[in-house]
Amino acid sequence: MTQSDYKHGTCAWCGNQEEVFRDNMLCDTCDSDTVYCTVCRSRQHHESKCRHVFQSHGCGEWRGAGFDPIDNEMKAPFHRLLSAMGEDFAVDLKTAIRSGRFFTWTIAPMIGGGGMLELNGMPQRDGRSMLFEWGDALIKLGEGRRAEELHDGYRWIVSLYKRNTTKANRTTLAWIDQWLWPFAGAAS
Ligand SMILES: [Zn+2]
Ligand SMILES: [Zn+2]
Numbered sequence: 001m002t003q004s005d006y007k008h009g010t011c012a013w014c015g016n017q018e019e020v021f022r023d024n025m026l027c028d029t030c031d032s033d034t035v036y037c038t039v040c041r042s043r044q045h046h047e048s049k050c051r052h053v054f055q056s057h058g059c060g061e062w063r064g065a066g067f068d069p070i071d072n073e074m075k076a077p078f079h080r081l082l083s084a085m086g087e088d089f090a091v092d093l094k095t096a097i098r099s100g101r102f103f104t105w106t107i108a109p110m111i112g113g114g115g116m117l118e119l120n121g122m123p124q125r126d127g128r129s130m131l132f133e134w135g136d137a138l139i140k141l142g143e144g145r146r147a148e149e150l151h152d153g154y155r156w157i158v159s160l161y162k163r164n165t166t167k168a169n170r171t172t173l174a175w176i177d178q179w180l181w182p183f184a185g186a187a188s
Contacts, residue, residue, distance in 0.1 A: 037066035065168030081153030096121035
């Protein structure tokens with residue numbers, strides 16, 4: 001950033017009088033601590049943000065359906081999550097997203113561990129509701145040795161919400177197909 005990117009003014013987020021960026025009227029701190037969510041159409045702070053945005057594991061770059069719904073760098077982490085969860089999950093996730101009813105919901109206990117994770121929109125399997133079963137499998141992975149490498153893929157699916165994230169839903173459906181049939185389309 002050069003000096004000409006700044007001007008003296010009032011930060012649009014914290015209200016401090018200081019040097020702010022000309023384009024978004026934010027001070028340096030607020031520029032890195034906040035992000036604009038295109039789903040909510042409002043700026044989010046990393047300490048209390050909406051579900052559509054998250055910071056990647058490691059480098060802390062902003063990601064998610066509300067930040068970049070066609071973010072190709074999320075494909076590899078998302079595929080890693082599918083590989084850890086397996087084909088049945090991939091197929092069910094596809095059905096859930098296509099139904100327009102997919103979203104995750106965390107039920108955290110007041111004290112101690114043992115939270116629950118709902119995966120809404122998932123189809124039944126052999127007459128059984130999978131609302132919590134897939135969530136249990138995800139929680140197990142999140143508590144396991146591979147938790148760190150699966151973080152971004154998991155946060156990506158959490159950033160999807162029903163039909164509010166249409167673009168990211170479409171991206172995710174394409175990624176699922178590419179994972180299910182890696183050689184399809186290779187000839188074309
Ligand atoms: Zn500020
Ligand atoms: Zn949002």
